[in-house]
Amino acid sequence: MRADPSLDPGSPAAGRGAASEPILRTELLSIRFGGLAALSNVNFELPREQVRAIIGPNGAGKSTFFNCLTGVLRPSSGRIMFNGEDITGLPSNEISQKGIARSYQITNILPNASVLENVRIAAQSRRHAWNMVSHHTTFPDINAKAEAALQSVGLLDKANEAASNLSHGEQRNLEIGIALATDPQLLCLDEPTAGMSAAETHHTVELVRRIAEHLTILIVEHDMEVVMGLADRITVLHYGAILAEGTPEEIQENPRVLEVYLKT
Numbered sequence: 174m175r176a177d178p179s180l181d182p183g184s185p186a187a188g189r190g191a192a193s194e195p196i197l198r199t200e201l202l203s204i205r206f207g208g209l210a211a212l213s214n215v216n217f218e219l220p221r222e223q224v225r226a227i228i229g230p231n232g233a234g235k236s237t238f239f240n241c242l243t244g245v246l247r248p249s250s251g252r253i254m255f256n257g258e259d260i261t262g263l264p265s266n267e268i269s270q271k272g273i274a275r276s277y278q279i280t281n282i283l284p285n286a287s288v289l290e291n292v293r294i295a296a297q298s299r300r301h302a303w304n305m306v307s308h309h310t311t312f313p314d315i316n317a318k319a320e321a322a323l324q325s326v327g328l329l330d331k332a333n334e335a336a337s338n339l340s341h342g343e344q345r346n347l348e349i350g351i352a353l354a355t356d357p358q359l360l361c362l363d364e365p366t367a368g369m370s371a372a373e374t375h376h377t378v379e380l381v382r383r384i385a386e387h388l389t390i391l392i393v394e395h396d397m398e399v400v401m402g403l404a405d406r407i408t409v410l411h412y413g414a415i416l417a418e419g420t421p422e423e424i425q426e427n428p429r430v431l432e433v434y435l436k437t
């Protein structure tokens with residue numbers, strides 16, 4: 174048994190975690206793909222209610238970091254603590270139940286289902302454990318949750334359209350809605366504005382900013398205007414290791430970051 178006081182059910186840190194402890198912490202997180210060290214000894218700490226951007230060159234390990242956090246990949250070594258609880262190596266459905274949601278770099282929706290069905294499936298997945306015994310009473314709750322998620326991403330008026338009929342930008346926002354429908358505490362967004370027009374990007378930045386009022390957000394983004402406009406702090410990954418961390422102003426002036434990434 175671990176001696177972590179946050180695991181004591183009588184402790185105020187049990188459940189959602191104490192307000193002062195970081196929502197997420199990684200300790201010496203590493204993952205190898207054959208000979209490639211995609212993440213090496215990443216020590217990362219994220220306080221509650223922060224918007225943190227993760228930036229870095231292609232192949233730096235940003236998506237791999239998300240894949241480890243969300244149970245898509247099992248780290249080779251190290252620990253991932255969420256709300257003070259060790260979640261390292263848990264399957265993705267259990268991590269979703271605990272309150273981490275993510276959107277994918279490549280859109281991952283059900284094209285033939287309606288917009289509402291896409292989010293309703295996600296809302297239901299979070300409730301799976303007790304849905305079996307109380308299906309009828311939870312049904313309106315799931316619909317309400319799904320509609321609230323669509324409202325947050327500005328797609329409620331398209332609820333009954335097939336997801337495939339949405340524009341690229343709308344499909345990316347639907348994916349954020351799907352993540353929100355699982356009622357997360359931590360939302361991980363992997364390049365949410367990729368492939369969007371300037372107007373769509375602006376709209377998505379606004380909606381992420383609104384969502385950030387209620388959630389902790391980790392966002393991987395290449396668009397520096399988006400990053401600088403949204404992030405409270407920025408972590409720079411380079412070859413699977415943290416190169417720098419700081420406020421947007423500090424990162425923009427950091428010579429090592431300019432050298433490997435921001436210099437164009």
Ligand SMILES: Nc1ncnc2c1ncn2[C@@H]1O[C@H](COP(=O)(O)OP(=O)(O)OP(=O)(O)O)[C@@H](O)[C@H]1O
Nearest residue numbers: 206209211229230231232233234235236237238278
């Ligand atoms: N499942 C995998 N199997 C083998 N190698 C992988 C796997 N996933 C990622 N990699 C490799 O790990 C490294 C990090 O990849 P990752 O996708 O995390 O980079 P990234 O920072 O998200 O890059 P980008 O900005 O291009 O999205 C790359 O060299 C990639 O080729």
Ligand SMILES: [Mg+2]
Nearest residue numbers: 235236237278
């Ligand atoms: Mg990536």
